[in-house]
Amino acid sequence: MARIEINPKLCKGCLYCADVCPKKVIGVTDAVNAKGFQYAVPLHPENCVGCAMCAIMCPDAAIEVYK
Amino acid sequence: MEEKIYKRPAGLQDNINGYCPGCFHPGIGKLIMSVMEEFDLLERSVMVDGIGCVASNMSYIGIDELNTPHGRPCAVASAIKRCSPETIVVTYQGDGDLASIGLAETMMAANRGDNISVFFVNNANYGMTGGQMAPTTLMGMKTSTTPYGRNAQEHGYPMHMCEVLNTLTAPSYLARVTLIDVPHIKKAREAVKQAIQHQLDGKGFSMVEFVSNCPTNWGLTPQESIQFIKDKMLPEFPLGEFRNR
Known part of the structure; x- marks a missing residue:
């Protein structure tokens, strides 16, 4: 079972991860972090296949992938 | 058994960066x-x-760092490498830093073939000071100092640093890459690896130019800025390996 962890402290909400995800796992909620960014969250974690494309694309190195 | 297949590199600090x-x-x-x-x-x-947005690395990169006067990282890096040859020395510079103010230092370090690796971020403007025109600004591109667009008569043409340095004899590795999607990021990582490997092998000056974005000063969303790179930047700055020996 693959899963991703997005660190809300480091995310700036550019959503490159959501654009690149082939399974559309990632999205945003109303929650914001300490810097005021609407951070990305795995909305559909059950669909994750662990391809790590979101983590490779993330400029802020906020995503870690487990498989 | 669950295994971590992608992690944050150990060389980065734990706090949020300033970009x-x-x-x-x-x-x-x-x-x-x-x-x-x-x-x-x-x-x-x-x-x-160097000076500019790149100085935000001070709160991001976890290895030893040095901030130099504007444009002089290549000169300082050459000095460090000559005093301490076993140290791996890399510079990290923007386009205003490397191609404008520090052009002489860059050319001289490249011409001497100093054994350093230069990482050059080309985002077509001076990001930190408010988006002024840089030597790499595209023709017709509006910046805060070219409000009617860059024109050749007043401002000249965009500078292609990889091609300029490729005319010299000494550099050993020159490549231009970008980070617009996953395949390009993998190629960019290979280029960084090559540059460091050239330094480890003692082959001399290596430079990787990154065609980068500036959503804030371009006035675009991150997604639109990637489209702008594909449509406008890449035809002007073709990707590829210019030299590898």
Whole structure:
């Protein structure tokens, strides 16, 4: 079972991860972090296949992938 | 058994960095640090930063760092390398820093073939000071100092640093890459790896130019800025390896 962890402290909400995800796992909620960014969250974690494309694309190195 | 297949590189600090959302700068820092970690060089390398957005690396990169006067990282890096040849010395510079103010230092370090690796971030403007025109600004592109667009008569043409340095004899590795999607990021990582490998082998001056974005000063969303790179930047700045020997 693959899963991703997005660190809300480091995310700036550019959503490159959501654009690149082939399974559309990632999205945003109303929650914001300490810097005021609407951070990305795995909305559909059950669909994750662990391809790590979101983590490779993330400029802020906020995503870690487990498989 | 669950296994971590992608992790944050050990060479990065744990706090949030100072770059804008969607900027490629921290992604480039991430690539460099992941290569350093792979080669196990974190303990014996120095990064020399220029002035501008790149100076935000001070709160992002975890290895030893030095901030130089504007445009002079290549000169300082040459000095460090000559005094301490076993240290891996990389510079991290923007286009205003490397191609405008520090052009002489860059050309001279490249012409001497100093054994350093230069990482050059080309985002077509001076990001930190408010988006003024840089030597790499595209023709017709509006910036805060070219409000009617860059024109050749007043401002000249965009500078292509890889092609300029490719006319010299001494450099050993020159490549231009970008970070717009996953395949390109993998190629960019390979180029960073090559540049560090050339330094480890003692071959001389290596430079990787990153065609980067600036969503804030271009006035675009991160997604639109990637489209702008594909449509406008890449035809002007073709990607590829210019020299590898």
